[in-house]
Amino acid sequence: MFIVIEGPNGVGKTTVAGLLATRLRHRAGRPVHLTTEPTRTRLGKLLREAEAVIHGRALALAIAADRTMHVEDEIIPALDAGNIVISDRYVQSSLVLQRVDAVDLREIWIYNRYVLQPAVSLYLTDDPHVIGARLAARPSLTRLEATGTPERELQLYGQAIEFLDRHSWHQVKIDCRGRNPDQVVSVILDTLDPLLARRSAA
Ligand SMILES: Nc1ncnc2c1ncn2[C@@H]1O[C@H](COP(=O)(O)OP(=O)(O)O)[C@@H](O)[C@H]1O
Numbered sequence: 329m330f331i332v333i334e335g336p337n338g339v340g341k342t343t344v345a346g347l348l349a350t351r352l353r354h355r356a357g358r359p360v361h362l363t364t365e366p367t368r369t370r371l372g373k374l375l376r377e378a379e380a381v382i383h384g385r386a387l388a389l390a391i392a393a394d395r396t397m398h399v400e401d402e403i404i405p406a407l408d409a410g411n412i413v414i415s416d417r418y419v420q421s422s423l424v425l426q427r428v429d430a431v432d433l434r435e436i437w438i439y440n441r442y443v444l445q446p447a448v449s450l451y452l453t454d455d456p457h458v459i460g461a462r463l464a465a466r467p468s469l470t471r472l473e474a475t476g477t478p479e480r481e482l483q484l485y486g487q488a489i490e491f492l493d494r495h496s497w498h499q500v501k502i503d504c505r506g507r508n509p510d511q512v513v514s515v516i517l518d519t520l521d522p523l524l525a526r527r528s529a530a
């Protein structure tokens with residue numbers, strides 16, 4: 329089963345993905361492969377370093393190339409080996425961050441339309457002021473973090489989710505307001521239980 333964690337910068341994706349991987353290993357009794365985008369490959373590392381100087385269409389294409397390799401070389405092999413795969417960021421991130429970088433949604437989709445569709449995308453949301461306070465506490469922000477705002481990212485995520493709904497993606501909004509990471513993961517596990525049961529019965 330391929331699970332994606334999405335949401336604006338600072339909402340808690342990395343924290344929740346790590347905790348979810350640990351609890352899911354016990355709950356599902358299956359190996360869990362935790363991964364992230366940009367990837368940990370040489371291309372992914374280059375993208376993290378070069379995000380300040382590559383922008384717009386060039387960045388959208390490079391991110392899509394990294395994602396294509398991610399699917400072919402890491403995600404599909406891990407799924408074939410019986411893992412549950414959790415990715416911290418995926419297509420929705422491009423439909424938001426590349427738009428912050430002035431690329432049109434339909435163009436971004438063209439670069440991403442052939443990737444593997446996840447079993448479920450979990451979209452984390454919180455109060456923009458809470459997210460903003462977390463970002464303000466970071467020692468430095470990347471170019472795109474500094475360009476966007478939590479309000480704008482939440483708005484663009486709403487549009488990305490609506491767009492992917494029309495392409496039959498399974499997406500679930502997870503409300504993190506007033507919940508600590510452990511409580512957020514409990515909500516996610518309740519959401520995943522029926523999916524896991526259906527898959528183990530199949
Ligand atoms: N539900 C939560 N409640 C309070 N703090 C949280 C929560 N989720 C994450 N955090 C904190 O917010 C900060 C940003 O989390 P992080 O996982 O790095 O976000 P993202 O990966 O979405 O940018 C971290 O300091 C983390 O400990």
Ligand SMILES: Cc1cn([C@H]2C[C@H](O)[C@@H](COP(=O)(O)OP(=O)(O)O)O2)c(=O)[nH]c1=O
Nearest residue numbers: 365366379391417418421422425426470472
């Ligand atoms: C996954 C993804 C990342 N990025 C870029 C924006 C970010 O500044 C950079 C790093 O992603 P980010 O999730 O902010 O990294 P970290 O794990 O260090 O918090 O990659 C995109 O532009 N589009 C994407 O689809």
